[in-house]
Every structure is written in C-alpha cells, then in structure tokens.
Amino acid sequence: MSAPLLPRVQVTSRHGRPVLLHNDTPWFYTSYFIRHVVERDADGRLHPMRDREEYVRQLAALCQPFGERGIHGYEVPVNPGWRGPDDWNPAQPLAELGEPIDDQLRAVTQGDPDARIMLNMVMHPPAAWKEAYPDEYELSDEGDRFNVSIGSDRYVEELLAHVPETIHYVMRSPYAGNVTGLFFSCYHEGFTWTSLVNKVGDFSAAMTQAFRDWLRARYPDETALRAAWRDDDITFDTAAVPTREEQLYSDLGWFRDPTGPRKGFDYMACRTDRYVDLHYRIARTLKAACDERLPVFCFGAYLQVLGWPGHYWFTEPGLEPVEFNPHALSMQTGWRRILDCPDIDGWESPFDYLYRQMGGVCLAEGMDESARLRGKLFIVNEDTRTFLSDPADVYGRVETREETTAVHRRNFSMIATQWSGCNWMEQIRNWLQDDALLAQIDEYDRLLQCAREWPETPLTPIGVFIDEQSIPYEKPLIDLDWGLVYKQRLFGLSHCGVPFRIHLLDDLALDNMPDYRCNIFLNTFYMDTEREALLRKRVLRDGKTAVWMVAPGFCHATDGLSLESMRRLTGIRFAKDDVPWEQWVTISNFTHPITRGLPHDCTYGSSARIGPAFYVNDPEAVVLGRRLHMQGRHEPALVVKEMGGYRSIYSAAPLLPADLLRGIARDAGCHVYAEENDIIVAGRGLVTCHTAVPGPRTIRLPDVATVHDLFTGTCLGENVSEVMLPFDEPGTAVLTMLPPELWRQ
Secondary structure, eight states, rough: OOOOOOOOOOEEEEEEEEEETTTEEEEEEEEOOOOOOEEEEETSOEEEEEEEHHHHHHHHHHHHHHTTOOOOOOEEEEEOOOOEETEEEETTTSEEEEEEHHHHHHHHHHHHHHHHHEEEEHHHHHHHHHHHGGEEEEOOSSSSSEEEEEEEHHHHHHHHHHHHHHHHHTTTSTGGGGEEEEEEOHHHHOOOOOTTTTOOOOOOOHHHHHHHHHHHOOOEEEEEEEEHTTTEEEEEEETOOOOHHHHHHSBBBBBBOSSSHHHHHHHHHHHHHHHHHHHHHHHHHHHHHHTTTOOEEEEEEEEGGGTOOGTTTOOOOOSSSSOOOOTTTTTOOOHHHHHTTTTEEEEEEEBOOOOOOOOOOOOBBHHHHHHTTTTTEEEEEOOOOTTTTTTTTOOEEEEEEEEHHHHHHHHHHHHHHHHEEEEEEOSOOOOSOOOOHHHHHHHHHHHHHHHTTTTOOOOOOOEEOOOOOGGGGSBBBBBTTTIIIIIHTTGGGGGSSSEEEEEGGGGOOOOOOOOOSSEEESSSEEHHHHHHHOOOHHTTSOOOOOEEETTTTOOEEETTTOOHHHHHHEEEEEEEEEHHHHEEEEEEEOTTTTTTTTTTTTTEEEEESSSSSSOOTTTTTEEEEEOOOOOGGGOOEEEEEEOSEEEEEEEESOOOHEEEEHHHHHTTTOOOOSSSOOOOEEETTTTEEEOOOOOSSEEEEEEEEEETTTTOEEEEEEEEEEEOOOOOSEEEEEOOOOGGTTTOO
C-alpha cells in the first residue's frame, strides 16, 4: 500500500491577514503544541520513557481532547535522525535529542486521526558529532566549549545533505497525509550561548576560518583590508576574531563611530551573514524536499526583546555584575533579510515572559507586524502557566481559574486582531487538561476560525520602530536597550490606552507600509543619507508626529558621531556632555496640550548611566521637561518643535510613562480608547480591556456603533460612542462591533 500524499498547504491572505490554505480550504492555524511525556527517576530527575508503547498511549490521550473539540493542529518536536558524523537514520528508536519521528506521529494520529501536524525539527548535532569535531564548536574567551559554531561549514553541509532524508522518510510513512508544515530553529533562536552567559566568543578554529573566508569575499585585496581595519600589518591569513576588549569597546561613552576601524563591525557582519545564509539554505532545502507542498516556519526575529539579559533566564552566580546584551553579541542584525526569504512562510515565538501575569501584557517577542506586511504568518506559542500548573512554576504563573480565563481572553484578543496562528502549549506538566478550560479553548478556536473573515478596522495606532542596523553602533551591554526598547513596550506603551504596532525601521521601504500619525523611534542611532531620505519621504510630512529617543542619528555613516547629524534628522539642535549619567527627565511645563493634566511630580527614565548625556539647545523648541543632570543642572530634555510640515518631539530619557504617551498620541490625532492605564487591544472589530483593578471603566469608541460582549453575546449598546464596563472583579472584557453573523455560532 502506497503512502498518502502530503497535503498541499499554502499561504494566502484574508482581509490583510496571512492565513493557511489546507487543500484549498482556509484555515486559521491553531494547534496543541504537544507536551513532553517523561518519567522521573528516584531522585526526581526527568528521563525519556523507556516503555515506548506506554509513551504513545499517554501522548495520544493528551491529544484526544483537542481532536474531539475540532482542534486538529499539533506541533510535534521530533529528532530528525542525526546520530553522529555523517550518520542519519530517521527511523531510529529513542534518541538523544528529541523523540523519534515514528513514536510522535503514531501517538498524535492515534489520539486524533484527523491531525494536522507541523514537524518541529531539532537541528542540533548529537554528542557523538561534538566528540568527533570539537573544533567546530563555539569557544569562549574563557576556554569554554558551547554549541556548534556559526562558523562551522562542516555542520551546515552535513545538515543540508541529510535533512532531506528525514522529509522523504515522513513522505513515505503512513502519516504523510497528516503533515501540514515544517518548522526549524537553530543556534538557540539566534543567540550564541556565550552571549547568554556573559562570555565573549567565538574563538573556535571554525569561526576563525569562516571569518577569514568572509574577509576575502568582502575586500578585493589586502590593501583594502588594511585600510578598512587601519592596520598596516594585517593579512587575510592572520586576521583573527576580535578579542574581548575589541568586542566590548566604544568610541565615545555608549556609542561606536561608523567611520572608525571596521574589524569589530566586520566580525558582526560576518556572523550575521552566515546566520542569514543558513536560514535561506535550510528553508530552500526543506521546500525542495517536500516538493513545495508544505509551508516552512522558523523561530526567532526576537528584536522586540532587544536588551534582555542572560541573567533573566539563568541564575548561576557571577552572571549579574555585568550584563552583556545577547542581541549585540549574537546574530540579531539580519532579521529583515530573513523575513524577506521567499522560502520561509512564517515565524513562531512565545509572548513576552517578563510581564505576562494578570494585569500584564501579551506582546510578541518576534517582529510580528513586519512579518505580516511581507505576507508571512506570525504564530504565538500561548504557553500561559495556568492555575493547573505547579505552584513553583515561574514566567507569570496565573493562580486561579478566573485569572486564567482573564489572561487567556487577553491573549486571544491579540491573536484574533493581530496574528495568524496560535499554539496552545504545555511543556512537561499539565497546564490545559481540564474539561472547563478545554471548553474555553474550543470557543477561542471557533472564534479564531471566524476571524479569518473579520475585516481590518480603521485605526489610528502608534507606530513604533526598532532598528536592527543600529545595534552594532552601541556598546554590547543591556543598560540602555533594556529600558529603551524592552521595557518601553511593556509598560508605557501597553498602558496608554492607544493601540500600537511595532515595526523594523526598514519596513518604511515597503509599499504596503501603513501611515501612522504618531511615530516613535526607539533606537534609531545609526543614520545615513539613504535612510534619512526614506524617513523624510514616509514620515516627516503631512502633519505627522515623530518621537525621537536618546541619540537619534548620532552614529552617522560618513559624519561619524555627530550632533549635526542629529539636527538634520530631527530638526532640533542638541548639545551633550561626554560623561555617563543617569537618564531622568522631570516634567516642567504643564500648560502644553501634551502635558496638561499630568501629575505634578511626573518624572521618568532610568538609572542606567549612559554617555554622552544629550540635551537640547534650541530656542525654537518648546520645553516640556528637563534633565536631572550632574551638579543639579536641568537642561531641556523633553521638547516639541513644529517643523512646518510635521512635528518633532525628543526625549533624552527612555521609558516614557503611559500618561505622557497618551498626551503625545492624542495631540498627534490618535484615538484614545481609555484613560485608566489598563491594557487595551483593538483591531478587526474588537476592543478589549484587561485590568487587574476592579471598578468601572469607560471605553470610548472612534465611531458610533452597536456593541456586543463577544463571549456572552449581550448587547451593551446600540449606536453608542462609549461603553461603561463595571469590572466588579479584575478581568478581561472583549467587545465587538462586528455584525453578529461574523462571530455567533
């Protein structure tokens, strides 16, 4: 009997949202990301189950409740069969890295014969490979060996030569008709292990050779190399990976001069180029192996969490004194090119871990909006630690059934309005296996399938921009970006009552890039003539507002570290002190529409000592706030300046608070839904309010509408412009202005 054919699964667009077509039928991707089924030894340590029939029985039992409720998607981690050097066998029994393919597929299809399975393939080489090729592994400045080096050609060639065997094995299996997608991740989602544990790399022989090969391709001859590095003795054969000191250097305070020696910049570019190229090659190999029938997905694009420290994840002693920025010391500056890869159809990431509890947020870690504009899916791993989880669990555990419902509804709203898919996820313990909770997930799934036909709602959100090209031009520590990028999303922006969308700065070059009335540029340090022209074409016109943070344009491609470049970009004249200082601004002008009504003690910023300390020296700018500076000085540090065709706002400190952001957005022409600093999610005919504080709330709508509660079906008002929500308890209210036929059973 011949194996069934793979289905044909493609990406299409419905109302501006990428969705899947499964054998020509639209499908809003939802799945159960299957739990690890393990056993414990006498000491409580986890091990793979030795009784494989019992393993299959238990995993099938976990999948069955989802299939019975019509949720037929499953993400299934598998070992592709890599056993050692040039030794692959996809049919192998229990393996070192991940569960065997046959056991996984057999279990899922026993639990749900209609399963639609995304294969999640572990791309790490096994221990036998490391024993054979130790020089192919990342080497830190302290002599530690970690995971395979991004410089390893041997790893890449062996992986690409054999991974088609895994796909062909699945295509010959009785489960081929159940497989709907291929997923890969490599190099720990784009982070080198050295950077996550506050070490510097990669001094392996593989990386050294790869760097020299890259330099030969980059420079026509050694004369050009010597000029770029400003080193008269360097040759292609002696070029070395930058030392720890060379990787951590800066030219002035926090910043690096783009016109300076290129050695450090070249090393970063080499690693990024190799990481980008690897994504292209893996994706092309997978597409070809499945005869172009399945979509390919990957993990990463974690630029929304720019600045997270390794110590957030790992608590070993010694990590906390100096926190390296893993984004700056890894391969995190090539995601725009990876997003453009024609063979990658979408991305996955969890939602943010730091502030996901009751009253917190559901924000992607990856660049979700940038993916959507390119017609790529963004799928969230919905891995809430529910009330069923172990009380010792971390990462925002929710304590009660009621809080679980509130958090899931908040997260559902983000999925329904902004994203293209969801993995309901467990790991080792039970987070979801409860009849009432599964019934709620069934309702979310039903609504998400309806959401394919929900039209885009006219909105006036804030556009927020993160610039991956600026990362090489700052010191690779977390002190600045942890507040400027990471926390700014979680706190001020998420609580200001105005929706926002996060983009790569490079998205401005896309033809379908939306216009925003209010545009916030978080880390636009690097600038050149072409980028400045793009900003003038797309943003600095038509009465729009541009909000600039800390050091916009300071690192210029030809002018070096330049206040004049900052002035050209923003229209504001600056001064600086070349001394690191804390970044605090206190509001000093309460009569301007932006600041009117703010608390009279409104002060914001960060205690991180960053230099130079910038301030404004422009008599034409209206001063709203002043820097709390050394010697009790209080130079202008929050200003607004009318530029004729647009408005320019500058803040010398990060972490603008919600009240101030709401004033900026309202003055720019954005609609404000609520004033109470709760979490507001809006789009596709929904408005959601999530709060940890009981008490009445007023939700103001941009237009008159008939409003229903999405989950109860209750009509809350006909032809109304605002809705009062009682919130007797903390919770989540999901309102819809859509016609009932688009969401009712």
